[in-house]
Amino acid sequence: MTQMRIAAIDLARTLALLAMVIYHFTFDLMLFGHLPPGFVFDGPWPLFARAIASSFLALAGVSLWLAHGSQIRWGAFWRRLALVAGAAALVTVATYFTMGAQFIRWGILHAIAAGSLLGLAFLRAPIVLTLGVAAAVFVAPHLFRHEMFNAPLWIWLGLSTEVPPTMDYEPILPWLCPVLIGIVLARLMARAGLWDRLRTWQPGALGRALLWPGRHSLAIYLIHQPVLFGALYLFTRYL
DSSP: OOOOHHHHHHHHHHHHHHHHHHHHHHHHHHHHHSOOTGGSSSTTTHHHEEEEEEEHHHHHHHHHHHHHSOOHHHHHHHHHHHHHHHHHHHHHHHHHHGGGOOSSBBBBHHHHHHHHHHGGGGGSSSSHHHHHHHHHHOOOOOSOOGGGGSSGGGTTOOOOOOOOOOOOOOHHHHHHHHHHHHHHHHHHHHHHHHHHHHHHHHOHHHHHHHHHHHHHHHHHHHHHHHHHHHHHHHHHOOO
16 A cells, blocks of 8 residues: 555645634634624534544544554654654643643644554454444443543543533543544545545645645644734734
């Protein structure tokens, strides 16, 4: 299985990034009083936010299988995991000093890092088993919540009865589910020969421009919110 980049995957990441920027820009507008309080917590916005997180995690599962489905390339895997985990730690530290009690303890990057590590066990597992585990992961928080998991030690698990005061929260349960679904989707597409077709597809000039964000998704994730927040602060303060 060749490791050449698949343009369709980069395009999908770009679309996910665009949706994320739209959501965060709307959130920031609310913070600065340009939208009513609680605006992004009502209507379709919570579902929109979950769809964005699910898309990033599913793409992580797809990419994990494309990179390591035939054989785990341990060097490349550990380098990528260290990069994502390091970025997650950076987000935690940065938000600790800027957001106070609402700092990000276990957000989307933490979920991607953990999902990538746990996903290795399912790269060649029976698809039915993987789907069964995905279903169990999805329903577990609804069936097995307990107050003992409210302690900070268990924040990564997702079985607490209280949602911690954080700006972003995607614990392993249930957010490992879309990673596993992404792995299954990648395997089914391989069986159908769809990846070979997608490798030959190349977009036009506009499409090629849209690939750039998807190829630098981690960097864009890290810088987009400071840029949006800073721009809105200046607009609100001085205009």
